[in-house]
Amino acid sequence: MQEYTLLGSKPTRHGFGEALVILGERNENVVVLGGDITGSVMTSMFKDKFPDRFFSIGIAEQNATTIATGLALSGKVPFFASYGAFCALRNADQLRISVYYNEANVKIGGGHAGISVGPDGATHQVLEEVAFLRTLPHMTMLVPCDFLEARKATVAMGEMVGPAYIRFGRSPVPLFTTESTPFQIGRALVIREGNDVALIACGALVWEAMIAAQELAKRGIQARVINNPSIKPFDVETTVTAARECGAIVTAEEHQVHGGLGGAVAEVTAKNSPVPIEFVGVKDSFGGSGEPEELMIKFGLTWKEIYASALKAIERRDKGSVGFRKVRDVEQYAG
Amino acid sequence: MKMLLLAKSGHSGGPLGIADVFAALYMGGVMRHQADNPHWEGRDRFVLSAGHMCPVQYAAMANAGFFPKSELATLRKYNTRLQGHPGRDMGLPGIETSSGSLGQGISIAVGMAMSDKLLDKSDRRVFTLTGDGELQEGSVWEAAMSVSHFGLDNYCWIIDNNDCQIDGRIKEVMDVYPIVDKCVAFGFETIVIDGHNFDEIMAAFDKFIANSTNGTGKPTAIIAKTYMGRGVSFMEDNYKWHGNPPNAEQAEQALGELVL
Numbered sequence: 211m212q213e214y215t216l217l218g219s220k221p222t223r224h225g226f227g228e229a230l231v232i233l234g235e236r237n238e239n240v241v242v243l244g245g246d247i248t249g250s251v252m253t254s255m256f257k258d259k260f261p262d263r264f265f266s267i268g269i270a271e272q273n274a275t276t277i278a279t280g281l282a283l284s285g286k287v288p289f290f291a292s293y294g295a296f297c298a299l300r301n302a303d304q305l306r307i308s309v310y311y312n313e314a315n316v317k318i319g320g321g322h323a324g325i326s327v328g329p330d331g332a333t334h335q336v337l338e339e340v341a342f343l344r345t346l347p348h349m350t351m352l353v354p355c356d357f358l359e360a361r362k363a364t365v366a367m368g369e370m371v372g373p374a375y376i377r378f379g380r381s382p383v384p385l386f387t388t389e390s391t392p393f394q395i396g397r398a399l400v401i402r403e404g405n406d407v408a409l410i411a412c413g414a415l416v417w418e419a420m421i422a423a424q425e426l427a428k429r430g431i432q433a434r435v436i437n438n439p440s441i442k443p444f445d446v447e448t449t450v451t452a453a454r455e456c457g458a459i460v461t462a463e464e465h466q467v468h469g470g471l472g473g474a475v476a477e478v479t480a481k482n483s484p485v486p487i488e489f490v491g492v493k494d495s496f497g498g499s500g501e502p503e504e505l506m507i508k509f510g511l512t513w514k515e516i517y518a519s520a521l522k523a524i525e526r527r528d529k530g531s532v533g534f535r536k537v538r539d540v541e542q543y544a545g
Numbered sequence: 546m547k548m549l550l551l552a553k554s555g556h557s558g559g560p561l562g563i564a565d566v567f568a569a570l571y572m573g574g575v576m577r578h579q580a581d582n583p584h585w586e587g588r589d590r591f592v593l594s595a596g597h598m599c600p601v602q603y604a605a606m607a608n609a610g611f612f613p614k615s616e617l618a619t620l621r622k623y624n625t626r627l628q629g630h631p632g633r634d635m636g637l638p639g640i641e642t643s644s645g646s647l648g649q650g651i652s653i654a655v656g657m658a659m660s661d662k663l664l665d666k667s668d669r670r671v672f673t674l675t676g677d678g679e680l681q682e683g684s685v686w687e688a689a690m691s692v693s694h695f696g697l698d699n700y701c702w703i704i705d706n707n708d709c710q711i712d713g714r715i716k717e718v719m720d721v722y723p724i725v726d727k728c729v730a731f732g733f734e735t736i737v738i739d740g741h742n743f744d745e746i747m748a749a750f751d752k753f754i755a756n757s758t759n760g761t762g763k764p765t766a767i768i769a770k771t772y773m774g775r776g777v778s779f780m781e782d783n784y785k786w787h788g789n790p791p792n793a794e795q796a797e798q799a800l801g802e803l804v805l
Contacts, residue, residue: 265695272652273652273655273684273688276655277652277655277659279652280656281660281664283656285660286660304649308653311632
């Protein structure tokens with residue numbers, strides 16, 4: 211298994227921008243729609259390289275989403291990117307009816323996601339879109355953890371057929387995957403072995419989970435860390451295996467604790483292998499202005515909350531009425 | 546009328562009011578299409594933005610040979626290809642998009658026209674139809690703005706101006722007039738016609754086709770003045786027939802009055 215170490219720091223949006231250029235070179239049907247903030251969400255890279263396949267739609271996200279549908283129904287592969295607040299929620303009905311009900315091959319890039327947007331404040335810090343998008347039929351929803359994974363995920367969604375959404379952020383985040391780290395839509399990846407508790411995270415919280423695992427190891431607790439970039443389709447097998455083998459789970463995401471990655475993990479484990487779960491995320495509140503690091507601390511999105519939640523989940527497992535520890539011991543004995 | 550009677554729900558008035566325009570599009574030679582080859586690459590495309598008007602589109606398409614007329618009796622029934630609002634997933638030949646949430650088809654049509662004219666450099670044309678109440682949706686004007694911006698002379702926007710919506714007269718619910726001035730201001734070649742006069746309908750489409758062929762760079766808006774429920778005495782110009790089907794007796798009377 212690959213050893214993951216901190217290699218640097220870079221925003222995921224740069225991965226998205228670079229990937230669009232790669233896709234543009236590979237497929238002449240790839241076109242990009244701009245929503246006025248092309249420099250922020252890095253669609254400007256495509257615009258500079260392929261000006262004939264870039265269309266500025268202005269500040270009109272509903273129109274951009276439905277125009278993208280028309281392009282897709284004409285055999286093109288349109289990408290539209292804006293801030294996630296505006297290209298996942300303001301245009302929610304356009305996504306639902308025009309894009310998804312048509313199963314149109316539209317690709318949406320939702321930038322500036324989460325509170326790490328920083329000073330812009332609550333209106334621009336989207337924390338709810340994963341929950342909404344996950345319920346749409348035919349959806350593919352990706353939340354990459356670092357720059358390289360964002361690039362791979364964007365290329366993958368551009369080369370699959372069907373509607374897809376990718377979530378990325380504004381601020382630099384730790385870079386720890388490499389060119390050879392596998393990425394596949396529908397797959398979660400174990401990036402640290404351990405059987406005492408499973409830490410399942412996406413986006414910027416994956417590296418925080420790794421730090422939490424290192425701290426837990428100092429207490430003799432070996433945490434399994436799972437990077438889950440594919441919210442939908444969801445990797446049931448990896449999740450259920452973690453539940454069975456670890457018996458306690460912590461989910462971590464830069465999103466409301468309701469309905470996102472944590473919700474997906476809870477649904478899957480409740481049905482297949484119920485275990486105690488602790489949820490790290492924004493707890494039913496809006497964001498606010500501040501520097502990204504300040505906000506991550508304020509809203510409880512650091513390794514410390516993951517660490518504390520892991521201890522809590524383990525305690526619930528060991529003292530709980532589920533009797534998991536006993537079942538697991540029997541299984542180990544039998545096996 | 547028969548379709549709606551069997552369906553026991555659906556919109557009666559609007560579809561009757563715009564039937565002449567659909568006849569022109571599908572059977573009058575306005576749209577280039579091949580009923581036995583609905584995905585023909587050279588076809589013109591029609592996007593029904595006002596999804597609730599679909600009964601008349603279905604009827605026109607069946608008459609044009611896209612599917613058997615007998616299937617019209619399945620409108621709104623379980624598992625039908627003739628969904629209450631068009632569903633592309635059901636695979637009815639000739640349905641280009643799903644629609645039903647107002648103010649979206651008009652914008653999907655922009656993407657299609659961009660693809661045809663700006664990317665594929667083809668001479669295909671795109672037609673879209675909205676209601677007049679639908680103009681209250683702000684996204685309609687986002688679409689209108691972008692059609693002109695991109696110089697899409699291959700784009701024809703038909704507005705069914707029957708002056709009725711579910712809650713009443715357009716002016717009473719939310720005044721969208723003057724529609725003509727708005728279309729002109731948004732850069733459209735704007736043509737106002739009597740939507741029940743076949744000669745005027747054909748002349749307007751001829752004008753659009755000429756503009757598109759000559760590459761004027763100007764999109765066309767055809768404002769069709771119509772009467773909801775045209776041809777049926779008790780439905781005509783009565784907004785209460787927007788969203789209701791006839792009962793058996795009413796359907797019989799309607800069919801007796803309609804010149805078929």
